[in-house]
Amino acid sequence: MTPRPLTLITGATGGIGRAIAAALAPEHDLILQGRDIATLQKLQSELQNDVLVTRIHLLSLDLTQPETFAEATADLRPTHLIHNAGVAELGGANEQGHAVWTRTLAVNVVAPAELTRLLLPAVRAGRGTVVFINSGAGLRAGAGWGSYAASKHALKALADALRQEEAEAGSGVRVSSLYPGRTASEMQRRIREHEGQPYDPASFIQPETVADVVRYVLSAPRDVSLEDVAVRPGPN
Numbered sequence: 001m002t003p004r005p006l007t008l009i010t011g012a013t014g015g016i017g018r019a020i021a022a023a024l025a026p027e028h029d030l031i032l033q034g035r036d037i038a039t040l041q042k043l044q045s046e047l048q049n050d051v052l053v054t055r056i057h058l059l060s061l062d063l064t065q066p067e068t069f070a071e072a073t074a075d076l077r078p079t080h081l082i083h084n085a086g087v088a089e090l091g092g093a094n095e096q097g098h099a100v101w102t103r104t105l106a107v108n109v110v111a112p113a114e115l116t117r118l119l120l121p122a123v124r125a126g127r128g129t130v131v132f133i134n135s136g137a138g139l140r141a142g143a144g145w146g147s148y149a150a151s152k153h154a155l156k157a158l159a160d161a162l163r164q165e166e167a168e169a170g171s172g173v174r175v176s177s178l179y180p181g182r183t184a185s186e187m188q189r190r191i192r193e194h195e196g197q198p199y200d201p202a203s204f205i206q207p208e209t210v211a212d213v214v215r216y217v218l219s220a221p222r223d224v225s226l227e228d229v230a231v232r233p234g235p236n
């Protein structure tokens with residue numbers, strides 16, 4: 001029997017992260033990263049009520065503090081990494097100060113880069129997959145989206161470089177970027193508030209649908225690698 005993969009999900013306490021955890025729990029053991037340990041513990045007991053066999057390790061980390069990652073992850077040997085945590089603060093380049101840029105780039109790019117560097121030996125050993133939850137803003141930048149789009153363009157560059165490096169190393173590691181459109185979550189609720197628009201979760205992509213795509217990316221037959229997956233709203 002093949003052993004259950006061990007999969008790290010960052011931002012597991014958020015809308016999409018929680019859905020990914022629920023989608024993977026029947027087949028994966030999980031490392032759930034979040035900031036608040038009480039929220040993580042609640043998520044753990046909810047998942048284990050539904051799926052009895054899943055082993056869950058909780059990883060409490062502030063992703064703006066990369067100097068803490070090495071010690072916190074020293075004992076972890078994940079097969080797959082799902083870089084999902086992210087922040088989006090909208091505003092024009094004429095108004096957003098360096099604190100917003102630093103925070104956004106830290107969570108959305110520096111943290112995935114550093115966690116990948118630290119955990120890549122384990123992913124290589126398991127011939128696993130590194131998944132980056134990007135965004136349509138990683139492919140197009142619009143007015144008022146500068147800091148977020150810059151961070152997601154950089155995240156695409158990280159994924160593309162890593163994919164080529166792993167191919168050249170012959171490591172067997174697959175690297176995927178997913179580009180979801182607007183998805184129902186706390187992030188989207190805040191974006192709509194910033195835009196002065198109502199927030200109706202039913203009118204956006206459902207986080208469970210994005211999670212299903214992630215599950216397929218991980219389980220896809222080894223003769224393919226789903227490198228860039230645009231997850232756009234369907235026609236009504």
Ligand SMILES: NC(=O)c1ccc[n+]([C@@H]2O[C@H](COP(=O)([O-])OP(=O)(O)OC[C@H]3O[C@@H](n4cnc5c(N)ncnc54)[C@H](OP(=O)(O)O)[C@@H]3O)[C@@H](O)[C@H]2O)c1
Pocket residue numbers: 010011012013014015016017034035036061062063064083084085086087088107133134135136179180181182183184185186187188
């Ligand atoms: N929602 C959309 O429309 C949409 C569209 C395209 C792409 N995405 C991407 O999808 C991913 C998930 O977003 P979401 O919509 O699920 O957002 P969300 O509900 O706001 O969740 C964001 C997650 O990131 C974590 N996080 C934020 N700052 C952190 C920090 N400093 N340290 C540790 N964790 C931190 C949050 O943890 P806390 O619970 O501790 O705050 C939360 O778990 C993001 O990468 C986002 O850019 C979202």
